[in-house]
Amino acid sequence: MLTDVLPKEHMQQIEQIETWEAAIELASKPLLEAGYIEDAYVKNMIASVNKNGPYIVLMDYFALPHAKAGEGVNQLAMSLLKVNQPVDLKGNPVKVFMVLAAIDTDSHMQSLRDISRILADEVNYQCFISGDLDQVYQILQS
Amino acid sequence: MKFLAVCGFGVGSSMVLKMSIEKACKERGIDCEVENTDVSSAKGTDADAIFTSQELGDELKSSVKCPVFPIKRYMDKEEVGQAIDQFQENGGN
Numbered sequence: 001m002l003t004d005v006l007p008k009e010h011m012q013q014i015e016q017i018e019t020w021e022a023a024i025e026l027a028s029k030p031l032l033e034a035g036y037i038e039d040a041y042v043k044n045m046i047a048s049v050n051k052n053g054p055y056i057v058l059m060d061y062f063a064l065p066h067a068k069a070g071e072g073v074n075q076l077a078m079s080l081l082k083v084n085q086p087v088d089l090k091g092n093p094v095k096v097f098m099v100l101a102a103i104d105t106d107s108h109m110q111s112l113r114d115i116s117r118i119l120a121d122e123v124n125y126q127c128f129i130s131g132d133l134d135q136v137y138q139i140l141q142s
Numbered sequence: 143m144k145f146l147a148v149c150g151f152g153v154g155s156s157m158v159l160k161m162s163i164e165k166a167c168k169e170r171g172i173d174c175e176v177e178n179t180d181v182s183s184a185k186g187t188d189a190d191a192i193f194t195s196q197e198l199g200d201e202l203k204s205s206v207k208c209p210v211f212p213i214k215r216y217m218d219k220e221e222v223g224q225a226i227d228q229f230q231e232n233g234g235n
Binding site: 048051052053054055056057058059060062064066067068069100102105106108109112113115116119120 | 149150151152153154155157158161162181194195196197198213215216217218219
């Protein structure tokens with residue numbers, strides 16, 4: 001289940017944040033504290049956007065920061081940061097940062113499948129972008 | 143038909159893009175195999191078309207023979223579907 005990889009303790013919501021880099025750092029904090037990832041992974045996620053462009057913005061307002069699988073990752077995990085005021089990520093306004101820490105090339109496939117399925121529904125998507133953490137958690141459990 | 147979904151590492155965004163391509167192809171009745179991969183592996187892989195971001199597409203275009211379609215929103219089935227329609231209109235068998 002998605003919430004096994006992304007439990008409520010990994011979710012945060014704030015009003016606003018200065019930069020997308022700061023957002024990725026803050027979003028990663030629960031995973032760093034739990035020892036699932038290391039600082040290097042956070043740096044790699046930010047470096048990837050600077051090198052490869054903003055394609056991690058998978059839908060309007062929704063970004064999936066990630067970097068190379070297994071490098072600075074100790075365990076498959078995800079975390080989520082909701083920012084009420086959209087923050088700019090190289091020309092794209094973002095309100096949800098969902099960090100993916102992948103340990104290999106495919107063990108996170110089911111989680112991504114679940115997220116794709118959930119966000120394909122317009123009502124779920126709106127709630128995911130604009131709702132509070134309780135609402136988001138409920139959607140992720142569906 | 144073989145398509146490649148490409149991102150910087152071949153694990154996250156490209157996997158989502160692969161799912162979007164598969165969904166769009168299924169809706170159109172296109173029989174295809176989609177592989178997600180990173181930029182450098184994509185350069186050495188044969189495919190009928192490559193789907194990736196604008197930035198990575200610019201990098202790839204010079205090293206591959208097949209058409210490269212830039213996608214802005216990897217999870218946007220509509221946008222991915224339009225790119226596939228375009229591929230077919232251009233005679234992508």
